Amino acid sequence: MFHWLEKHPFFFSVLVFAVVAFAGLIEIVPSFAQQSRPVIGTKPYTTLQLTGRQVYIKNGCNTCHSQLIRPFKSETDRYGHYSVSGEYAYDRPFLWGSKRTGPDLMRVGNYRTTDWHENHMKDPASVVPGSLMPKYTWLYKNVADVDTAYAEQLTVQRFFDVPYNKPLPMKDGSKETVKLAATLAGARAEALADAKLITANMKDQDVKDMVKEGKIPEIVALIAYLNSLK
């Protein structure tokens, strides 16, 4: 059979493809039938948080920080409850990372504050002596791209039924609704309002001034995202 295949490259290729594709069919397709369902308390990202998530991705934070707490005592001691699949239901893309040059950030919102992030991102070694993390000074000057985050929100709402503007069950039995503005202008206004809440706890005068002028620096969006990780 093999000698015959070697003289008939077309059938050879068909067989190679079948053998190669087999594992994917068995492993991946069944899992998609069970779409990942959000656990109670998981909310889609607000416009400002999603803007911050894009800043996180743009700056490659995931090359050094994981967002996956494994079910070991040493990890739950250090980072909190181990990760559960449903918590990632609204994560497109997933941001588990593959390398912990820095610590895991899955629940960083539980134990770090706006103030801590503001100082840390400007000069990490001044907050954590010995840190290898570069200074992310440009985040304090670059204006964040709220529009693209809003476009992403509209896209996931339209194509994947992400439940914006719908009451969602929380852990304490209450209901919460994550709003999605009907217009781009509305989304910008909401993001700016959220940004003002963040900058109320910040010191950098340039950042505060930018927000006053209606511009949101990347650092503010990023902190909004990091604070949402719980």
Add this chain to the structure above:
Amino acid sequence: MENRFKDRPLEYDYSVTKLFMWATIVLGIVGMLVGVIIAWELAFPAVNTMFGSAIAEYTNFSRLRPLHTNAVAYGFTLSGVWASWYYIGQRVLKVSMAESKFLMFIGKAHFYIYAVAVVGVVVSLLLGYTTSKEYAELEWPMDIGIVVIWVLWGISIAGLIGIRREKAIYISIWYFIATFLAIAMLYIFNDMEIPTYFASGGIGNWFHSVSMYSGSNDAMVQWWFGHNAVAFVFTTPIIALIYYFLPKESGQAVYSYKLSLLSFWGLMFVYLWAGGHHVLYSTVPDWVQTMGSVFSIVLILPSWGSAINMLLTMKGEWQQVASSPLIKFMVLGSTFYMFSTLEGPVQAIKSVNAIAHFTDWIVGHVHDGVLGWVAFMIIAALYHMAPRVFKREIYSKSLMSTQFWIQTLGIVLYFTSMWIAGITQGMMWRAHDEFGNLAYSFIDTVTVLHPYYTLRAIGGTLYLIGFIMFAYNIFKTMSARPVEEDELVNASPMGA
């Protein structure tokens, strides 16, 4: 057309091979240089702002790291593979590119569109346009470019096979076909994404897209892809190279046909299952993790099958290892392949992975594979092809030998330091004191790595120096040696 070359030997046309050889060297230097820079950044964070704080955004570790991986995997490696394809393809199928104007056009288009895409990739990654998925960072406009390039290569493979004179296709061609098919499937499924600009009716940045999969599903598809991008960029095409170049250079026949069959079909079936070992102890289904772990162990068989087949091809001719630096590259490459394909399965065992995952040991594993096996084989391929493509002897055999030893030392420093760093950090993360509290804060497990990061950076720098020697040697070969009339059958002609 059948009779055109009846009375004289085939004249192969290497114009596309030459173009891709250039790309291999240029992208090799770029990719490895970026790698060396980010290695020093980890050892000494001040290097992040060394080029000026005004452009620190574009020179810091997290922006450059994807550029490094993309430049060496899809730049250097694929260029080397394609240079070899346009050389090996003609020779084992017994047909010249010059015989078909169409295939020559496709080959040239393949190269030039690729060259344009490379520029696009570099610029877009530096600007921070990324999907964040490892080895699939490129945003959708780039993805479309990659698909075009891949289809052109596919046409070239099918076309050359279509007009072949040699009926049976040689082992190397099996592996090229497998590379083409598997990457096409993996890349398309992993990069399913929706451009948000069009989906939202023209809001925001048109470059941006959102993944069609979410959370755990996204992770599963990504590592099904990620692991097998390694399989079908760093393994199968490189096996295609060694199955051709080692027998040619040594003048020995491949040791066992049956072993080639077993390892080829075994590799095809087993490799795809193993992706699950990247997401052990995560939130993907447990049985997927277990399958990933088990099949990683099974994977030792077909991997070692190829490697042993190559090493035994040298049976009775081991003196060539001492006398020829080119054979040295290939034999050590094959050995590193064995080494790396044993190390990987060990790391895929769940209890080992609990320590190794997220640490530098994984980085070490990748690099003993790519520096020792992939890059050494591509370097060997170019050294074998250069005298035949340019019809000139290799400029300097002793320079080649020096390069070999400098790079080997670089690899050894690299992987030993990363082993120690990874296992040290993995053990420190999980250490508890006598009261059951964590023994170390996270920063303790970072500062302890400084000496190993420095050693790794030195190792990487040595490897880059060796690569620059290689570039110089090839350049001098084309420019400073007299033209030879006859082509040698086996060993590459070499100067002093």
